[in-house]
């Protein structure tokens with residue numbers, strides 16, 4: 144195993160709504176991100192991907208609350224640290240987060256360079272503006288963005304350019320881990336490809352040491368991630384290499400997801416897409432047993448009543464289902 | 480299969496120009512097409528290529544600047560309100576953003592009731608109408624009892640899109656135009672929506688016109704694919720022909736830009 148830059152053990156966080164209801168959107172999640180690797184997180188919308196991303200930074204503000212578990216970032220335990228301390232010593236420098244739709248949240252009255260100044264000055268208030276400009280220009284050059292972008296307002300940039308700018312700014316302080324949440328979902332395919340190429344280049348160019356990439360688009364995830372975690376209703380239901388997750392999924396939900404993949408490649412037309420019927424459970428009152436049981440083709444009577452842990456399948460692989468690997472694979476191959 | 484079937488909608492030299500002078504945009508530029516009965520056709524292109532404009536022309540929501548549309552062999556005539564109403568019994572649409580398609584002040588049962596009335600069912604007994612609405616909801620796995628008295632905005636995006644399909648089930652048009660019907664819902668629910676659309680096509684034998692930027696989706700659902708680049712159809716043919724053996728550089732680029740799982744996704748092209 145390589146050196147872990149981020150280790151999360153049994154992390155649980157919850158939202159407390161205005162009506163004082165608890166929503167456990169991240170429920171006993173453990174993960175490990177190694178240096179040089181990209182961890183992918185998949186799952187349908189509402190399963191808790193963005194909440195997990197937020198929770199990983201150890202920096203909580205209402206309505207999101209920490210419940211239990213630990214986060215070790217660069218060998219340092221950040222859970223239990225004061226929010227202010229995390230903000231000063233970790234955010235942006237050790238861990239950076241590009242929220243979903245970040246590019247539409249840019250301040251329209253600020254030029255890109257002012258935006259970068261804010262980011263850097265928040266971290267180091269005495270930095271000289273000339274140095275900041277030089278740093279920004281050099282970073283943009285390595286990342287293949289024209290320096291002219293620095294003097295533009297967000298509205299002057301195309302969607303793809305805006306997103307690449309957001310990424311460049313997010314890594315300007317060389318964070319160890321970058322979390323990219325659906326970074327290309329709103330873009331057309333060509334801009335998406337440019338964004339992905341840039342993200343994949345960040346590690347090679349020494350901007351970051353590891354990445355967490357979140358998307359519900361599986362072909363995309365497959366091409367970006369080394370390992371994939373599939374989330375369902377706040378829990379991890381499968382951990383595997385990208386290849387295993389796509390071509391040999393174990394959990395029935397992962398299997399269903401992989402059966403919904405659409406690519407313009409020969410053979411696709413003869414495959415029947417599998418739709419997963421129904422909807423995920425309400426996270427205010429998650430079922431006691433397997434959370435996927437309601438929608439599962441392979442459901443057993445005990446699935447609905449007993450808590451299903453994440454079983455270790457060896458070699459870093461894990462899945463949350465009471466059926467054996469053999470039974471599942473046979474069911475997928477020969478029908479149930 | 481297209482060869483033996485009757486042409487239901489076709490166009491010659493269809494063109495739409497917006498604005499003039501410096502703001503002049505040729506959104507649709509002299510396109511010719513023949514869509515056949517029962518066929519699934521996709522129109523694929525990048526954003527801004529003119530797909531939605533063409534869809535609006537096909538629906539009769541805007542007039543072409545030039546060119547003719549033929550419906551069932553006859554030159555289409557929708558010059559009067561009545562003729563338009565008649566035409567819309569034959570052609571219906573589902574749009575990208577399901578929320579924009581409903582009058583938010585009308586409850587769901589009245590949305591469905593309108594469909595029955597449009598098909599001439601105004602004088603049917605109430606119980607029969609309820610049965611028809613319930614059947615349409617069942618078709619897309621919605622529960623009619625749970626929808627009555629609700630407003631469209633109380634539904635999730637996926638439920639809304641299914642309600643749209645339930646409407647089409649009641650309207651039974653000859654042609655259904657779906658403009659990016661799955662781009663607002665996540666990849667996981669997409670298969671469900673596609674399944675319902677294909678089932679619906681089989682159930683009522685309509686022509687399905689998919690408008691999409693997703694070439695993988697076009698490949699999966701269509702018999703015939705038209706590729707649109709800057710207002711023009713640059714290539715068309717059977718789905719296998721166009722996707723597996725593309726002739727135009729533009730088509731090849733569209734295909735190369737989407738991530739693959741069997742072949743290498745070449746990032747060096749951007």
Ligand SMILES: Nc1ncnc2c1ncn2[C@@H]1O[C@H](COP(=O)(O)OP(=O)(O)O)[C@@H](O)[C@H]1O
Nearest residue numbers: 158166168187188189190191192193194206426
């Ligand atoms: N600010 C919030 N307050 C309360 N609940 C929230 C909030 N944000 C998200 N949730 C709930 O948490 C769950 C997970 O949401 P999210 O992390 O956004 O999922 P994803 O990113 O996978 O789409 C959902 O059920 C959502 O409704």
Ligand SMILES: Nc1ncnc2c1ncn2[C@@H]1O[C@H](COP(=O)(O)OP(=O)(O)O)[C@@H](O)[C@H]1O
Nearest residue numbers: 497504506524525526527528529530531532533
């Ligand atoms: N009402 C309009 N007025 C002026 N230009 C328009 C109008 N509608 C569309 N256009 C222009 O026509 C072109 C094609 O747009 P559209 O048909 O929406 O493309 P697509 O659906 O393929 O994204 C674009 O350049 C767009 O800006």
Ligand SMILES: [Mg+2]
Nearest residue numbers: 192193194243
């Ligand atoms: Mg999200």
Ligand SMILES: [Mg+2]
Nearest residue numbers: 527530531532
């Ligand atoms: Mg459009």
